[in-house]
Amino acid sequence: MLKRSCYFYIAFLLLTLGSITITKACEVALALTVDISGSVDQDEYALQMNGVAGALRDPTVSEALVNRKAKLMLVQWTGTSRQIISVPWRQIEDYDDVEAMAEAVEKAPREWRNFSTAIGDALVFTSGQFAQVPECKRKVIDVSGDGYSNEGVAPLGLRKHLVDDGFTINGLAIEGSAEDLTSYYRDHVIAGNGSFVMTANTFDEYPKRIKQKLFREVTNQIATLKIPVNRF
Numbered sequence: 459m460l461k462r463s464c465y466f467y468i469a470f471l472l473l474t475l476g477s478i479t480i481t482k483a484c485e486v487a488l489a490l491t492v493d494i495s496g497s498v499d500q501d502e503y504a505l506q507m508n509g510v511a512g513a514l515r516d517p518t519v520s521e522a523l524v525n526r527k528a529k530l531m532l533v534q535w536t537g538t539s540r541q542i543i544s545v546p547w548r549q550i551e552d553y554d555d556v557e558a559m560a561e562a563v564e565k566a567p568r569e570w571r572n573f574s575t576a577i578g579d580a581l582v583f584t585s586g587q588f589a590q591v592p593e594c595k596r597k598v599i600d601v602s603g604d605g606y607s608n609e610g611v612a613p614l615g616l617r618k619h620l621v622d623d624g625f626t627i628n629g630l631a632i633e634g635s636a637e638d639l640t641s642y643y644r645d646h647v648i649a650g651n652g653s654f655v656m657t658a659n660t661f662d663e664y665p666k667r668i669k670q671k672l673f674r675e676v677t678n679q680i681a682t683l684k685i686p687v688n689r690f
Contacts, residue, residue, distance in 0.1 A: 483527065483593060483594075483595065484526075484527045484528065484529050484549070484591065484593050484594040484595065485526035485527060485528065485594065485595050485596060486526055486528050486529075486594060486595065486596040486597075486598060486675070486676055486678070487528070487529045487530075487531075487547070487588060487591040487594035487596070487597050487598065488528055488529070488530050488531075488598045488600060488672075488675060488676065489530075489531045489532075489533060489584045489587065489588070489598070489599045489600065490510060490530065490531065490532045490533070490563075490600045490602075491532075491533040491534075491535055491580055491584055491599060491600060491601050491602065492506050492507070492510070492532065492533070492534050492535070492544075492602055493506075493535065493536070493575065493602055493603035493604060493605070493632075494534045494535065494536050494568055494569065494570055494571070495536040495537065495573055495574060495575045495603075495604075495605065496536070496571065496572045496573055496574070497575070497604055497605050497635045498604060500568070501661075502604075502661040503568050505661045505662065505664050505665065506602065506661070506664055506668075507563055507564060507566060508564060508665065509664045509665030509668045509669075510532070510560075510563050510668055511560040511561070511563045511564045512560075512665055512669065513665065513668045513669035513671075513672045514530075514556055514559055514560040514563070514672070515556065515557070515560050516669050516672075516673075518673055519669060519672050519673050519676065520553055520556040522673060522676040522677050523550045523556055523676055524550055524551070524552060524553060524555075524556065526676055526677075527549070527550065527551065528550045528594075528676055529547050529548065529549050529550065529591050529594055530545075530547070530548050530550060530559055531543060531545060531546060531547045531548070531587060532544045532545035532562075532563055532566060533580065533583065533584050533587075534566070534568070534569050534570075535576070535577075535579070535580035535583070535584075536570045536573040536574065536575065536576065537570075537573035537574035537575070537576045537579075537609050537610070538574070538576045538579050538609050538610035539579070540569075540570050540573055540576070541579060541580050541583035541584070542569050543587065544563075544566040544567075544569070545559065545562045545563060545566060547587070547590055547591055548562075574608050574609035574610075575603065575605045575606065575607055575608050575609065576607060576608075576609045576610035576611070577601065577603065577607035577613045577646075577647060578607055578610050578611030578612050578613040578615070578616055579609075579610040579611055580601065581599060581601070581611075581613055581616055581620065581627065582611060582616065584599050585597075585599065585620060585623070585625060588625075596626065596678065597623075597624055597625045597626065598625070598626045598627075598628065598675050599620075599625060599626070599627045599628070600628055600630070600671065600672075600675060601627060601628070601629050601630070601643075601647055602629070602630040602632065602664070602668065603629075603630075603631070603632065603639075603643075604631075604632040604633075604634065604635045604636065604639070604661075605635050605636045605639065606636050606639070606642055606646075607646070607647075612646075613646050613647050614645075614646045614647075617647075617649035618649075620649055620650070621649050621650045621651075625649070625650055626649070626650030626651060626652060626653050627647060627648050627649045627650055627653055628648055628653055628654055628655065628656075628671065628675055629643035629644075629647045629648045629654075629655040629656070630655070630656050630657075630658060630664070630667055630668060630671055631643045631655055631656070631657050631658070632658045632660070632661055632664060633657060633658065633659050633660070634659070634660055634661070640655055640657045643655040652678065654674070656670065656671050
């Protein structure tokens with residue numbers, strides 16, 4: 459009788475374990491921040507938004523997002539006190555989630571047009587949104603822009619504080635409006651373990667570079683890794 463009871467217990471245990479769904483934890487929370495300051499015209503704004511959407515749809519990027527159960531958010535920013543969440547945090551569980559995020563990015567209206575560039579304020583605002591995703595293992599802020607910070611909190615003074623809070627800040631410098639913007643981003647903006655800056659020589663080059671950048675951020679490749687430009 460005892461032996462039969464043991465068999466029933468084992469069978470019950472196996473059935474119970476078989477019904478349990480193991481949910482993979484969020485490996486990365488990634489905030490995409492887009493510069494919409496006065497130096498960015500409407501065509502350049504469209505290049506950024508469509509570029510982000512296209513990058514999300516890239517098979518290599520979308521697979522990485524799904525595999526890591528990433529959470530994504532889109533922020534538009536310009537001058538002091540002008541930052542807004544255009545697309546709130548979204549959990550990426552499958553490819554339908556990726557497509558929904560890409561569509562939301564494409565449809566996001568531009569909030570402002572004629573204001574300054576406050577990178578530090580954008581970082582303060584964006585970092586504050588990560589309290590909503592405490593379960594994610596990595597916290598990454600992706601900053602794209604075409605100019606130096608010229609208003610509000612200096613980004614250089616924020617870097618140690620953000621790193622101490624566990625953030626990684628990466629940059630995509632869009633050259634053309636400001637001299638050697640890539641060096642400025644490297645020296646004043648990016649911070650944290652594995653942080654890096656990429657260069658788009660023009661806005662037309664932005665879609666290609668943001669695709670490379672997203673793949674590198676989501677897969678946590680180290681800053682010294684060289685990604686072949688023909689990979690995408």
